[in-house]
Amino acid sequence: MNARPESWEFLSRNDRATPERKPMSQKQTTLRAVTEAFADVLGPEEAERCVHLALKNSASPTEIIQSLRDGVEVVGQKYHAQEYFLSELIMAGLMCEQAVAILRPALASSSTSMVGRVVIGTVRGDIHDIGKKLVSTMLMSAGFDMVDIGVDVGPDEFVEAARKHSPMILAMSCLLTNAMDEMSLVSKTLEKAGLRTSLKVLVGGRPINENFAKEIGADGYGADAVEAVKSAKSLLS
């Protein structure tokens, strides 16, 4: 396993002990390497190398995606444990994008089915997108088909995106308190358009809490990117 570049060491500390390993096939070894590359946040180049190596050793795209997800789950756990921080989530996100870009052609032609489609956007009056992108990446790595409609998105644009993409979940993000009212407005606009009952609404962002989510009639709430994935999965179960 490649060590992190020295420059990365100051960003977080990686004290995970190397467990004892049973003998594995070459394919299993390369899949484990994918998991560890993601869990240890070794960077996009390492992600690319491990994915190619796994493909070369007859791992299927679906198996590689599962290994990637296992690694990203560790990232989420470490983030919650405050061993990893936003910088690691960002890097894990870049790694996921790199891996999915390599696997996408093969995934499209395979029988892998997505968990569901999510349309995600930051509401009107707010331009923060780091949180949204993290949620999008974590949901993508969990098997959701993501449609990111950007930032400063008005209610009519959310409705238009819902019509166009028929998502199972519409996810809204905001960081600014003055943008919170927009979430309620989107919900009402979806109702007026006759679309509210055809999807689930998931909300999140720093000023948002569970009470607010309930007050505006949202179906789910995520306190952070990791919780958003749990919430999204439970909305579809």
Add this chain to the structure above:
Amino acid sequence: MKTETELTPLERILATFEGRKTDRIVWQPRIDHWYDVNKRLGALPSKYDGMSLLQIYDDLRASPRTYRFFTPTVKVVQGKNVEMDISEDQDKIITTYSTPTGKLREVQTKTVYGAATYRTEYLVKGTEDFRTLTYILENQSFKFDRQLYEEISDMIGDRSEPIIELPWGSIQRLTVDWMGFERTVLSLWKHPKETNDLVKVIQENDSRRIDLVKGTPIKFVLFADNIDQDLIPPPMFEKYMLPWYQEKTRELHEAGKVCVSHWDGNVKLLLPYVKQTGLDALECVPPVPMGNVTIEDLHDALGGVILFDGLPANHFLNWVTREDLKEFTMRILRLFSPRIILGISDQLPPNGDIEKVRMVSQIVEEFTP
């Protein structure tokens, strides 16, 4: 109107920082953004039609936080081979720098009815731009506009203390201002030497600005750093921000200045560092439910460091009752008094209730520190 026995807000602020007794806690809600947005929309309460921001503060019996007024007294002077151009239309502000080493461009898009902007194109796209930014920073100088300072001091009077805002310090300048968080993270990953060399250039430039500020009559200096434990996690804080604060607060204290820093995100993991920074006060520090610290945690961590602000901004919105705001206000006053300049964390939102601001003015007037 001040009675014979009452202190002015300025006297109260100085007493608070000098450890002297004060007759009242200072109530200093930041309502600038609320004012800017509602003025543009024509939605200011009718009684405020035609009134300036300062006049509204007087009506509310509150003190203004004055860096909006005093920060322009320190002018940035570009080097003679650096051409800076700013163009603006109804949607965007485009800033370009032309230098012998190359050109840089930043685009800010207007939002919130034009009362605010956000960067849609960062100035620095990658390491290829480091040389040009270095040229700009190494050739910049600063000057103090004393005439403007005198005019503004006369205008503000004893409503408040003059306070000047410094731009984001150290690595935060790249993260928040010039490169964006993701690009900075990648740059530190892939090009650590070049990125850290650039941080040194930024710090040298800021040091020249601070040297100028030391010689001005402005006593209070705000490091406008937007500290958040996600953007600056503990390892990065220890490497970049802590040494920066320690060095600069030492220098500024020797010059008789008071040092404040703006910590407006989730800061629970960074609170253990506060006493090591040398800072005299923290501004903002949103408590639960806006941030991730309780006011009790904050009180324990600050020790003798003074808190500017403290009332969560969402308590000024419709879905929090006046009773809940009153209860929170009393709790924070009892806990922090007298080591607090009360305000809103982070500021009054454009859809905030200005009459709740007035209600807090009343509470503060009736509270004995």
